[in-house]
Amino acid sequence: MIVSRFSRVGTALYGLLVSAAALADEPVKGTDKTAIAMFFVFIAITLGITYWAAGRTKTTKDFYAAGGNIKGWQNGLAITGDWCSAAAFLGISGLIYTGGFDGLIYSVPPFAAWPLMMFLFADRLRNLGKYTIADIISLRFSRVPTRTLVASAGLVFVVTYIIAQMVGAGKLVSFLFHIRYEYAVCIVGALIIVYVAFGGMLATTWVQLIKAVLLLSGASFITFMVLKHFDFSMSALYKTAIDIHPKGLAIMSPGLILTDPVSSISLGLAMLFGATSLPHVLMRFFTVPNAKEARKSAFFAATFIGYFYLLTFVIGYGAIVFVTKNPQFLDAGGLIVGGDNMSAIYLAKAVGGDVFLGFISAVAFATIVAVVAGLTIAGASAISHDLYANVFRHGKVTEGEVVKVSRIAALALGFLAVLLGILFEKQNIAYMVVLPFTISSTVFFPLLFLSMYWKRLTTKGVVWGGWTGLLAAVAMLILGPTIWKDILHHAAPIFPYKYPTLFSMTTSFAAIIIFSLLDKSARAKQEIASFDDQFVRSQTGLGAEAPTQH
Amino acid sequence: MQHLYRQIYADPRFHELEMKRGVLSWTLAIIVLATVAQYIAATAYFHEWFSATISPESSVTWGIVIGMVDCVVYILFVGFYIWRANNEFDNLKDAIVADAHRLAGDKGEK
Numbered sequence: 119m120i121v122s123r124f125s126r127v128g129t130a131l132y133g134l135l136v137s138a139a140a141l142a143d144e145p146v147k148g149t150d151k152t153a154i155a156m157f158f159v160f161i162a163i164t165l166g167i168t169y170w171a172a173g174r175t176k177t178t179k180d181f182y183a184a185g186g187n188i189k190g191w192q193n194g195l196a197i198t199g200d201w202c203s204a205a206a207f208l209g210i211s212g213l214i215y216t217g218g219f220d221g222l223i224y225s226v227p228p229f230a231a232w233p234l235m236m237f238l239f240a241d242r243l244r245n246l247g248k249y250t251i252a253d254i255i256s257l258r259f260s261r262v263p264t265r266t267l268v269a270s271a272g273l274v275f276v277v278t279y280i281i282a283q284m285v286g287a288g289k290l291v292s293f294l295f296h297i298r299y300e301y302a303v304c305i306v307g308a309l310i311i312v313y314v315a316f317g318g319m320l321a322t323t324w325v326q327l328i329k330a331v332l333l334l335s336g337a338s339f340i341t342f343m344v345l346k347h348f349d350f351s352m353s354a355l356y357k358t359a360i361d362i363h364p365k366g367l368a369i370m371s372p373g374l375i376l377t378d379p380v381s382s383i384s385l386g387l388a389m390l391f392g393a394t395s396l397p398h399v400l401m402r403f404f405t406v407p408n409a410k411e412a413r414k415s416a417f418f419a420a421t422f423i424g425y426f427y428l429l430t431f432v433i434g435y436g437a438i439v440f441v442t443k444n445p446q447f448l449d450a451g452g453l454i455v456g457g458d459n460m461s462a463i464y465l466a467k468a469v470g471g472d473v474f475l476g477f478i479s480a481v482a483f484a485t486i487v488a489v490v491a492g493l494t495i496a497g498a499s500a501i502s503h504d505l506y507a508n509v510f511r512h513g514k515v516t517e518g519e520v521v522k523v524s525r526i527a528a529l530a531l532g533f534l535a536v537l538l539g540i541l542f543e544k545q546n547i548a549y550m551v552v553l554p555f556t557i558s559s560t561v562f563f564p565l566l567f568l569s570m571y572w573k574r575l576t577t578k579g580v581v582w583g584g585w586t587g588l589l590a591a592v593a594m595l596i597l598g599p600t601i602w603k604d605i606l607h608h609a610a611p612i613f614p615y616k617y618p619t620l621f622s623m624t625t626s627f628a629a630i631i632i633f634s635l636l637d638k639s640a641r642a643k644q645e646i647a648s649f650d651d652q653f654v655r656s657q658t659g660l661g662a663e664a665p666t667q668h
Numbered sequence: 669m670q671h672l673y674r675q676i677y678a679d680p681r682f683h684e685l686e687m688k689r690g691v692l693s694w695t696l697a698i699i700v701l702a703t704v705a706q707y708i709a710a711t712a713y714f715h716e717w718f719s720a721t722i723s724p725e726s727s728v729t730w731g732i733v734i735g736m737v738d739c740v741v742y743i744l745f746v747g748f749y750i751w752r753a754n755n756e757f758d759n760l761k762d763a764i765v766a767d768a769h770r771l772a773g774d775k776g777e778k
Contacts, residue, residue, distance in 0.1 A: 226707055230700050370721075658676060658761050
């Protein structure tokens with residue numbers, strides 16, 4: 119039945135693509151043929167994998183954790199694919215293109231999150247959890263209120279992150295393939311639903327793995343060609359960039375984008391601590407059979423992600439050199455056609471010609487699809503595993519029921535993604551990426567950290583403190599300059615800063631600690647007493663999940 | 669399961685494991701935090717730290733060099749932590765868990 123449903127969706131998707139191509143606003147140019155061909159190859163391969171994965175996705179463990187049977191190196195690549203969003207590839211290049219050095223604040227602090235997560239979280243996470251971060255946070259605490267909080271924050275995180283990716287995807291696909299924005303968003307949404315609802319974590323893993331290989335090879339090639347042009351001298355590259363860029367020497371030092379210290383600190387904190395606690399990335403650690411493989415995957419991921427960020431130092435400045443003065447990429451006003459985020463795409467054309475442009479376009483598309491798939495599965499697990507199975511049904515559910523709810527949740531999230539993608543078409547996507555990182559650094563990081571390291575934490579602390587943090591973060595974002603002033607058109611923002619993490623994270627930590635210390639209930643005493651057992655489990659893995667035997 | 673947890677908690681080697689892992693984790697974590705703090709401080713307040721070029725004839729600034737070196741150092745740190753965890757901590761952990769199982773088995777409370 120799954121298979122027949124799957125093929126029906128596949129046919130519908132194919133029909134949608136064909137009609138979308140037929141409705142193209144402009145005639146298809148020669149340059150785009152390679153892009154479209156590669157785009158179809160990617161879709162065909164990933165749908166084939168989804169078909170194969172659908173046959174192997176039966177239990178909840180299959181659905182959320184690919185049965186726990188992914189190999190370390192595979193998971194390392196999949197994490198790379200999950201981590202490097204369109205913001206990392208197109209966004210950083212675009213930011214460096216306009217603001218030079220400040221664009222790198224989107225690469226160095228988030229990458230520092232990687233070793234930090236490894237040292238403080240990875241082993242304990244693996245030993246304590248099952249599928250989601252709510253498993254870890256709720257281990258010692260009252261199940262219903264804790265999971266409700268973590269799953270709610272998780273959904274806010276997933277939805278805001280998905281909006282940013284969908285808007286980016288829609289713009290990119292509609293621009294590259296000359297189809298309407300709405301169709302582009304529908305194509306992405308349909309693909310995600312098929313991958314996640316049918317193929318679960320196994321299909322998602324392979325989509326992310328393929329995307330990581332494509333992204334790393336594409337970015338390596340761009341870097342190689344840029345450096346080759348300058349006889350492998352970084353100095354010559356930067357010198358030319360300084361000569362060409364209107365801001366001149368200023369692009370080599372901070373200060374062009376981040377003009378006040380509070381913004382720099384707050385954004386830096388969001389990027390650093392937010393990135394240590396991303397639910398969709400952390401859940402990937404449960405897809406491998408044991409702690410050793412989990413560490414191996416962490417090492418592969420750190421190496422690939424670090425390598426990718428090193429490439430951004432060349433690609434961003436390469437875009438300044440090759441795109442700035444090139445009339446074929448600029449409109450009458452000297453601005454990039456399609457927006458700053460297109461700078462990496464044009465750089466690909468400048469150094470590699472039309473075929474390579476096609477390849478990079480397909481890479482950019484795969485990048486977005488893979489990240490949205492990872493987010494969708496994280497959102498589906500929050501709905502089915504945390505809310506449905508543990509909150510509404512109090513754990514009294516069958517495997518089949520939970521998997522069914524997961525598939526429905528993936529379908530619903532896919533539709534929601536399309537709807538929100540269309541609604542938010544005109545919004546600033548670079549800013550939308552700040553929202554999920556603010557939620558992650560304000561809610562997930564303090565809760566994960568304190569639940570693993572602080573004995574005195576209690577249910578009241580988690581629940582009251584967590585909601586305080588979540589509401590504070592959301593309120594500060596809504597009342598801040600971007601939403602209150604720019605989107606809602608009020609005269610002045612009520613909360614003065616664009617990036618609230620410095621304040622919201624402090625509030626959250628303070629609230630969690632104060633509510634815990636004030637909690638003198640009998641339940642709290644039990645929770646504190648059970649810390650030592652949890653601590654032994656977190657260090658040894660005794661009592662943790664074992665992989666499914668196939 | 670709980671009696672095993674208690675058994676392990678009473679084992680002095682468990683606290684040795686926890687101490688060794690803690691020292692390594694926190695030392696590396698603090699170094700990483702310091703590099704990020706320096707990075708953010710330089711972006712927020714001390715632009716001149718990052719604006720100086722590495723030599724008069726080069727266009728490469730210290731900001732770029734430090735950023736790239738940080739990325740490489742983070743990878744090496746992760747590698748070093750994993751190497752110690754796989755070779756040292758895991759062996760110690762396995763020995764502790766095996767002994768706890770054996771002791772629990774001796775007492776007949778499987």
